[in-house]
Amino acid sequence: MFSLEGKTAFITGGSSGIGRAVAETFIANGARVVIADIVATGDAASEIGATGVHCDVSSEASVAEALGAAVAVLGKNLDIVVLNAGVGDVGPDLSETEQALIEKVTRINHWSVIYGLKHAPAHMNDGGSIISTASMAAFISVPGSAVYSAGKRAVTSLTEMAALELGNRGIRVKCVCPGYTATALGSGEEGQRICEAFTALGRVAEVDDMSGVYLFLASQASRYMTGQSLKVDGGWDCGPTATLLELVTGSNQAPG
Numbered sequence: 001m002f003s004l005e006g007k008t009a010f011i012t013g014g015s016s017g018i019g020r021a022v023a024e025t026f027i028a029n030g031a032r033v034v035i036a037d038i039v040a041t042g043d044a045a046s047e048i049g050a051t052g053v054h055c056d057v058s059s060e061a062s063v064a065e066a067l068g069a070a071v072a073v074l075g076k077n078l079d080i081v082v083l084n085a086g087v088g089d090v091g092p093d094l095s096e097t098e099q100a101l102i103e104k105v106t107r108i109n110h111w112s113v114i115y116g117l118k119h120a121p122a123h124m125n126d127g128g129s130i131i132s133t134a135s136m137a138a139f140i141s142v143p144g145s146a147v148y149s150a151g152k153r154a155v156t157s158l159t160e161m162a163a164l165e166l167g168n169r170g171i172r173v174k175c176v177c178p179g180y181t182a183t184a185l186g187s188g189e190e191g192q193r194i195c196e197a198f199t200a201l202g203r204v205a206e207v208d209d210m211s212g213v214y215l216f217l218a219s220q221a222s223r224y225m226t227g228q229s230l231k232v233d234g235g236w237d238c239g240p241t242a243t244l245l246e247l248v249t250g251s252n253q254a255p256g
């Protein structure tokens with residue numbers, strides 16, 4: 001059920017972090033993978049047995065071109081598309097956020113998913129799977145990250161809309177919402193400390209805590225799922241942890 005034997009996959013932002021781990025996991029489970037990234041993709045791709053194509057996800061033309069190039073490289077249409085590339089720039093309060101940051105983050109994290117969902121279906125086989133990377137920031141607002149959070153919430157909305165539009169081809173559309181994850185984009189020691197206090201599991205995520213979820217969503221194991229936003233957050237969304245309560249009230253239980 002979890003096998004990707006004979007399947008083809010296209011992964012944006014596959015040169016590093018979560019995207020690279022997903023590419024490795026797909027390859028280990030039988031898929032042939034093209035990674036599409038703005039940084040030099042050749043070496044990163046060949047190290048893991050994938051092929052790299054250049055893509056700037058903030059450009060509609062570049063996304064369309066990269067999808068076409070992937071089909072040419074793989075010699076057949078795509079079964080799996082992962083719209084994962086993103087940046088983590090957060091600003092000060094909205095009132096002080098520069099236009100340049102608004103445009104950069106919105107184009108790369110939000111519009112890129114519109115472009116991917118718009119152009120990928122023409123290059124896909126019926127019965128395929130599209131998985132975008134949103135974020136727990138779509139649901140839990142952390143001060144100073146308004147543009148990032150809004151863009152990620154938009155990804156969850158686009159996921160539902162595309163699921164409705166592509167259901168008649170059997171193409172399933174989902175998004176993964178990671179909590180803080182140890183990558184170049186992740187928030188380093190601060191992210192770790194937040195996870196220790198705010199998550200039920202009490203630790204930051206590693207990329208391989210994410211990649212198995214993408215495998216599940218890409219494979220037949222999730223064949224009746226579409227439109228979902230999956231929170232992969234170590235239990236951040238459950239509510240305040242005992243550690244947090246103790247910090248605030250001195251007791252690790254709800255006040256009686």
Ligand SMILES: NC(=O)c1ccc[n+]([C@@H]2O[C@H](COP(=O)([O-])OP(=O)(O)OC[C@H]3O[C@@H](n4cnc5c(N)ncnc54)[C@H](O)[C@@H]3O)[C@@H](O)[C@H]2O)c1
Nearest residue numbers: 013015016017018038056057085086135180181183185186
């Ligand atoms: N790391 C976290 O804590 C975390 C949490 C929630 C969501 N996410 C999301 O996960 C996704 C992957 O991030 P990551 O943590 O693996 O970070 P990362 O920096 O390791 O990977 C991001 C990748 O996207 C590529 N990229 C950036 N801009 C691009 C562009 N314009 N065109 C094409 N490729 C581009 C980068 O080159 C890089 O390979 C992002 O969408 C991010 O918002 C990350």
